[in-house]
Amino acid sequence: MKRTTAVCLMAFASIAAVSAPAMAAERAGTVQAKLFATGVLPDGKITSIDTDIVGLPANTQTEANDNFVPTLAVEYFFTENFSVETICCMTQHDVDGTTGLPGAELVSDAKLIPATVTAKYHFDLGGVKPYVGAGPAYFLFFDEExxxxxxxxxxxxxxxxxxxxLAxxxxxxxxxxxxxxxFSVDAKRYFIDTTARWFAGNTLAIQTEHKLDPWVLSAGVAYQF
Known part of the structure; x- marks a missing residue:
C-alpha cells in the first residue's frame, strides 16, 4: 500500500508537469524554500530479538503507525542543475503488535527528528524540473515511552x-x-534501523532490532529567491 501511494504521487506530478509553464528565473546561486504537507509511513518490523526475559509469544511482530505533519525544506542551488537540501520536521509514532501480540501498544508517542541532507540533480524539461537525490540521514528519537x-x-x-x-x-x-x-511533489525512501530497549528498573527486559525504512511523501508550494 505504501509503495502504491508513492507511485501514484509521482505519477500525479508527471501528469502535472506536462502542461507547466517555463521557469523564467535562473537557479544558480538561489535558495528555494518549500512548505509541504507530508506523510511519514514507517515500517517498524522486528528483524531480531536480542534480549527477552519476559517470554514474548512466538513470531511476535510489530508495526509503526503512519503520521502526517507539516515540513519545511530549504535548498541552495550551486548550479542550474545541482543543489543541496535539508529538511525540518518532527513526527510522532506508536509501535503496536501485529502477530503474537495483536493490537498491543508496545511504544507510545516516540518523537522523531529525521535530520536529512541530500544532494540533488535537477533535469531540465523545458522549465519543469524533475530531480533525484541522495544523502545521509540521522534519526534522533526523544520522549519515547x-x-x-x-x-x-x-x-x-x-x-x-x-x-x-541513507535517504x-x-x-x-x-x-x-x-x-x-x-508546486512541488517529493518522495523520499529512508534506509535505517533502530534498537528498541525496554527496562524493568535497571534490568534490560527486552531488546529488539527494528527495520524502519519509511517512505516520506510530500506535496506543497515552493518559493525560489
Whole structure:
C-alpha cells in the first residue's frame, strides 16, 4: 500500500508537469524554500530479538503507525542543475503488535527528528524540473515511552537508539508563475534501523532490532529567491 501511494504521487506530478509553464528565473546561486504537507509511513518490523526475559509469544511482530505533519525544506542551488537540501520536521509514532501480540501498544508517542541532507540533480524539461537525490540521514528519537501493554510486564522505561542511515529522493518542481513560485511533489525512501530497549528498573527486559525504512511523501508550494 505504501509503495502504491508513492507511485501514484509521482505519477500525479508527471501528469502535472506536462502542461507547466517555463521557469523564467535562473537557479544558480538561489535558495528555494518549500512548505509541504507530508506523510511519514514507517515500517517498524522486528528483524531480531536480542534480549527477552519476559517470554514474548512466538513470531511476535510489530508495526509503526503512519503520521502526517507539516515540513519545511530549504535548498541552495550551486548550479542550474545541482543543489543541496535539508529538511525540518518532527513526527510522532506508536509501535503496536501485529502477530503474537495483536493490537498491543508496545511504544507510545516516540518523537522523531529525521535530520536529512541530500544532494540533488535537477533535469531540465523545458522549465519543469524533475530531480533525484541522495544523502545521509540521522534519526534522533526523544520522549519515547513504553506502551500501555508493557506496563503490566513490569516495564518502567524505554528508549530507541539514534541511528545514521541513507535517504534516496525523487520529485518534481512545477512552475506556477514567473515569480519563483512552484508546486512541488517529493518522495523520499529512508534506509535505517533502530534498537528498541525496554527496562524493568535497571534490568534490560527486552531488546529488539527494528527495520524502519519509511517512505516520506510530500506535496506543497515552493518559493525560489
Amino acid at each position: 513504553p506502551g500501555a501493554a508493557t506496563i503490566p510486564l513490569g516495564v518502567t522505561d524505554f528508549d530507541m537508539s539514534n541511528e545514521l542511515g 534516496l529522493q525523487a520529485g518534481v518542481d512545477v512552475p506556477i508563475n514567473d515569480k519563483g513560485i512552484s
